[in-house]
Amino acid sequence: MKPVIGITSSPMEDARVGITFRRQAVSDDYIDAVVVAGGLPLLLPSLPDDVGRYLDLVDGALLTGGADFDPARFGDETVHPATYGVDGRRDEFEIGLIHGAMEREIPLLGICRGIQALNVALGGTLVQDIPTQFPVQLGIAHRQSDAGVPSHEPSHPVALTLEGVAADVFSGSELAVNSFHHQAIAALAPELRSVATSPEGFVEAVCHAGPRWVLGVQWHPEMMFKHHPEQLRPFQALVEAAATRRLTANRA
């Protein structure tokens, strides 16, 4: 039986035929990656009061990319002018999902905003805007769309540390990744370990320091895997861990 992978959604607004629709949206790329990896995607709306019930339904969870966290969530009293799209309900839902999943030993994969969600939920902090706070970074555009690089192609390397979950997901000492972020991890949460860094030293992947199956990546493997098959591996590893968790939970 396919493991159920909960996928968090982004609030969106679009206007058609004179009506403004508010939507909870998930890109097909995330759904495709989970399907190709052998999981059954379950889209999760941001309903913080029901996070526990959603956790009853899933064997693993994927925290997707999206807009920025409220800086108050990581103790920053000043909101940088470049911080955008804050949605308190989504912040609360994802933080609750992370805490609940870790308690229940449900595996977690965080992508882009998702690695930042893991770090914030577990007590770390974020750089609110790389371009203005770290203006000259070896010429690396962490928003590669500004440099005209297609979304499925890499734009910078990361140096890998093969420990914990990362040892099962990555191989070699370096990986070429795409980049669509203007924020980054500042102080790493105590429970997390950095397992990939950009050339100027930003954390680009994390795993749990202890036994929990937690992986966060700052890039977007779901946009790359159709052209770069090694980028399917985080999703396969999540689905494998979710399948194992499902068996364990059913035995308990």
Ligand SMILES: [Mn+2]
């Ligand atoms: Mn990057």
